[in-house]
Amino acid sequence: MNTSLNRRDLLAAGLGTLAAVPLALAAESVVSAVAPPVEAAAPEESLSVRFREPARQWLEALPLGNGRLGAMVFGGTDRERLQLNEDTVWAGGPHDYANPRALDALPEIRKLVFAEKYRDAQERINADFAGQPITQMPYQTVGDLILDFPDAADATEYRRELDLRDATVRIHYTANGVRFTREYFASAPDDVLVLRLTADRPGSITLTATFASPQTSEVTGEGENTLLLTGVSGASAGIPGQVRFRASAQLRNEGGTLVAEQGRIHVRKADALTVLVAIATNHRAYDDLTADPARRTAETLAKAASRTVDSLRAAHLADYRPLFQRVSLDLGTTPDAEKPTPERVATFKNANDPHLAVLQFQFGRYLLIASSRPGTQPANLQGIWNESLNPPWGSKYTININTEMNYWPALPANLAECCEPLFAMIRDLAVTGRKMARDQYGANGWVTHHNTDLWRGAAPVDGAFWGMWPTGGAWLCKAVWDHYEYTLDREALRKHYPHLREAARFFVETLVVDPRTGFLVTCPSVSPENAHHSDVSVCAGPTMDNAILRDLFDAVVRSAEILDLDPDFRKEVTSARERLAPMRIGNAGQLQEWQEDWDMDAPEIRHRHVSHLYGLYPGQQIDPHRTPDLFAAARKSLEIRGDEATGWSMGWKINLWARLRDGNHAFKLVADLLTPERTAPNLFDLHPPFQIDGNFGYTAGVAEMLLQSRFDAASRTVELEILPALPGAWPDGNVRGLRARGNLIVDIAWKQGKLVEAVLHAGSDINLRPLRSRRADAADPTTEPTTFPALAGKKYRLIPQ
Numbered sequence: 001m002n003t004s005l006n007r008r009d010l011l012a013a014g015l016g017t018l019a020a021v022p023l024a025l026a027a028e029s030v031v032s033a034v035a036p037p038v039e040a041a042a043p044e045e046s047l048s049v050r051f052r053e054p055a056r057q058w059l060e061a062l063p064l065g066n067g068r069l070g071a072m073v074f075g076g077t078d079r080e081r082l083q084l085n086e087d088t089v090w091a092g093g094p095h096d097y098a099n100p101r102a103l104d105a106l107p108e109i110r111k112l113v114f115a116e117k118y119r120d121a122q123e124r125i126n127a128d129f130a131g132q133p134i135t136q137m138p139y140q141t142v143g144d145l146i147l148d149f150p151d152a153a154d155a156t157e158y159r160r161e162l163d164l165r166d167a168t169v170r171i172h173y174t175a176n177g178v179r180f181t182r183e184y185f186a187s188a189p190d191d192v193l194v195l196r197l198t199a200d201r202p203g204s205i206t207l208t209a210t211f212a213s214p215q216t217s218e219v220t221g222e223g224e225n226t227l228l229l230t231g232v233s234g235a236s237a238g239i240p241g242q243v244r245f246r247a248s249a250q251l252r253n254e255g256g257t258l259v260a261e262q263g264r265i266h267v268r269k270a271d272a273l274t275v276l277v278a279i280a281t282n283h284r285a286y287d288d289l290t291a292d293p294a295r296r297t298a299e300t301l302a303k304a305a306s307r308t309v310d311s312l313r314a315a316h317l318a319d320y321r322p323l324f325q326r327v328s329l330d331l332g333t334t335p336d337a338e339k340p341t342p343e344r345v346a347t348f349k350n351a352n353d354p355h356l357a358v359l360q361f362q363f364g365r366y367l368l369i370a371s372s373r374p375g376t377q378p379a380n381l382q383g384i385w386n387e388s389l390n391p392p393w394g395s396k397y398t399i400n401i402n403t404e405m406n407y408w409p410a411l412p413a414n415l416a417e418c419c420e421p422l423f424a425m426i427r428d429l430a431v432t433g434r435k436m437a438r439d440q441y442g443a444n445g446w447v448t449h450h451n452t453d454l455w456r457g458a459a460p461v462d463g464a465f466w467g468m469w470p471t472g473g474a475w476l477c478k479a480v481w482d483h484y485e486y487t488l489d490r491e492a493l494r495k496h497y498p499h500l501r502e503a504a505r506f507f508v509e510t511l512v513v514d515p516r517t518g519f520l521v522t523c524p525s526v527s528p529e530n531a532h533h534s535d536v537s538v539c540a541g542p543t544m545d546n547a548i549l550r551d552l553f554d555a556v557v558r559s560a561e562i563l564d565l566d567p568d569f570r571k572e573v574t575s576a577r578e579r580l581a582p583m584r585i586g587n588a589g590q591l592q593e594w595q596e597d598w599d600m601d602a603p604e605i606r607h608r609h610v611s612h613l614y615g616l617y618p619g620q621q622i623d624p625h626r627t628p629d630l631f632a633a634a635r636k637s638l639e640i641r642g643d644e645a646t647g648w649s650m651g652w653k654i655n656l657w658a659r660l661r662d663g664n665h666a667f668k669l670v671a672d673l674l675t676p677e678r679t680a681p682n683l684f685d686l687h688p689p690f691q692i693d694g695n696f697g698y699t700a701g702v703a704e705m706l707l708q709s710r711f712d713a714a715s716r717t718v719e720l721e722i723l724p725a726l727p728g729a730w731p732d733g734n735v736r737g738l739r740a741r742g743n744l745i746v747d748i749a750w751k752q753g754k755l756v757e758a759v760l761h762a763g764s765d766i767n768l769r770p771l772r773s774r775r776a777d778a779a780d781p782t783t784e785p786t787t788f789p790a791l792a793g794k795k796y797r798l799i800p801q
């Protein structure tokens with residue numbers, strides 16, 4: 001059935017002609033009646049992070065992860081080091097950070113803010129409102145698995161690579177005329193790290209295995225072939241370390257001998273060796289440390305040990321590949337793609353290496369799969385990879401941007417299930433944050449501030465300048481609504497809706513009328529980490545808070561409508577929403593960061609946080625069609641901020657320039673990010689130091705350059721913009737398997753900057769309105785009569801004519 005609906009103005013893609021391009025639209029054969037088809041054919045070309053030598057430093061090591069367990073692979077030929085992580089090894093223990101003086105201090109603090117005595121308000125918060133202790137607790141390393149090779153000779157033909165297609169590290173080298181191969185992977189289904197060492201001459205594998213750790217710990221042996229590392233996490237801010245952990249490595253040799261002595265196992269003249277590593281802790285929940293790590297590792301190892309390596313590998317690939325293969329991106333390949341990865345990062349700016357942009361896009365997807373799977377902790381500031389006991393910013397969850405950014409690619413890059421740990425954290429914070437709301441604000445609902453940790457701390461920490469920001473939980477809630485918009489999964493929405501509603505309840509009860517304007521505002525708050533006057537950030541109703549709350553309130557009202565719940569509360573929320581302070585345009589034509597026009601005199605005019613642009617991205621309150629004035633003001637603000645920034649801030653700016661429909665500027669940020677200053681040799685993003693948010697922001701940004709969507713819940717209508725910000729640097733390409741709002745899977749092919757065709761796979765019944773890319777002459781989409789029904793299980797093809 002080829003019902004061509006010839007319509008003008010359906011969509012004009014990419015660069016070049018501004019003229020509206022009519023499209024033929026064809027409904028294709030039924031694909032599936034239920035689930036959307038998410039598999040994309042994997043192209044053959046390689047997707048590997050490659051080195052020609054072992055890692056000399058941690059940022060050259062290659063990350064493996066199964067969501068919970070992480071390993072950084074160094075690949076030395078005389079000493080192999082795998083630096084190990086488990087995502088519940090954190091310092092300290094269950095703790096409530098509430099400050100008992102806070103509630104009494106709150107009215108006075110508010111008075112000081114409205115009297116414009118911001119510095120005094122900030123000091124009062126530091127004295128009486130800040131969490132106790134003032135800092136939260138860090139995420140920590142488990143330690144290292146060490147393999148020493150006493151017979152190591154000079155290695156030649158050395159290769160070390162992380163193959164993203166198989167989530168496998170492979171190391172090859174020749175020494176003493178023998179070709180050695182190591183193959184490592186982190187299996188989610190079997191919950192173990194698997195190491196396989198082979199050689200092309202029998203009897204060639206001789207090594208000594210042991211553990212090492214900076215934690216309070218001991219290394220012992222168990223039976224003939226098992227090593228144990230048993231320890232406890234460190235103290236922090238006066239709170240003793242209470243996470244007990246165990247790592248257990250079981251060695252299985254083929255040929256040769258194994259001899260165990262005092263925390264070491266000697267392998268002599270084996271033909272091949274398999275090592276299985278299990279790690280567990282006593283953590284069951286943020287307030288429950290009653291599990292038995294020894295029993296957990298023993299059970300996991302017993303199960304895995306009954307299997308062959310081939311069967312473990314097959315289970316790993318059967319689990320990983322269906323996730324990873326959902327999306328393929330091809331921007332063309334040049335001979336540079338053969339080079340070691342760090343060389344490509346060093347030359348990207350001046351080379352023609354579009355495949356590196358693809359590799360980094362897919363690396364972000366890989367990292368999300370490897371650090372955030374159902375049942376694990378959410379990805380923290382370093383995902384799960386951290387070699388320190390005291391990492392930068394505690395490698396915690398900074399929720400005034402960084403944690404949210406970690407999850408930006410999850411939906412558009414088609415990994416919706418990776419959101420689950422974030423939703424589980426929201427569920428916890430709705431409990432600890434409820435106590436915080438009661439203790440420090442005397443309110444119902446729940447609140448959390450700019451940071452949290454394994455213990456789900458909800459108090460303002462790190463000092464008022466950074467911590468006095470009550471909208472962290474509200475921002476996290478956006479992921480729940482986004483998940484609904486992308487998947488139309490009503491049951492997931494029903495499950496998480498109470499957390500949204502209770503987050504909104506807190507604000508309905510605690511927003512105060514700003515006596516100067518009559519609007520409802522958060523008070524006290526900050527525009528994250530940016531000073532409006534020297535060293536002072538505390539204020540009332542910063543632009544970001546108002547925008548986050550509009551999104552939260554809309555999500556609650558729409559969810560309640562969809563689920564047919566809480567009609568009275570809907571009314572309360574709607575009326576609060578109408579009284580929030582609106583966005584304003586300042587004297588420089590910029591979008592104001594605060595209610596007052598302080599921007600141009602603020603101490604750090606190029607500050608890394610671009611919080612006031614939340615409404616442009618990730619929000620959708622600023623839009624070229626509906627709010628052209630705010631759209632122009634947001635652009636102005638971004639120009640004033642400039643491009644130079646930390647890694648994550650550049651990642652955000654890629655998304656913002658994509659939303660501004662400026663592909664070439666978005667690409668400039670891509671190129672700025674893919675430099676040794678902002679991308680480590682192993683492709684980890686650099687703040688610097690390493691922070692994983694920049695990897696995820698980048699991946700989301702590339703997706704946003706290729707496809708944007710907007711969902712209207714009342715009419716179930718999806719607006720789709722295909723290639724909204726395609727840069728001149730990527731004239732030809734194709735992408736398959738991106739996800740758009742409205743449960744659509746989208747494949748796009750383009751040539752010479754113009755759309756060749758887009759194939760849309762509808763997963764649900766929706767109304768679809770493909771838009772041509774926003775140009776100066778673009779018509780208002782709300783009046784364009786281009787909407788058509790798309791039916792679940794059908795494919796639709798858009799072809800320019």
Ligand code: FUC
Pocket residue numbers: 381393398402529608609646648687691
């Ligand atoms: C916020 C940022 C910093 C850093 C930290 C983890 O505080 O402002 O740049 O990313 O989080």
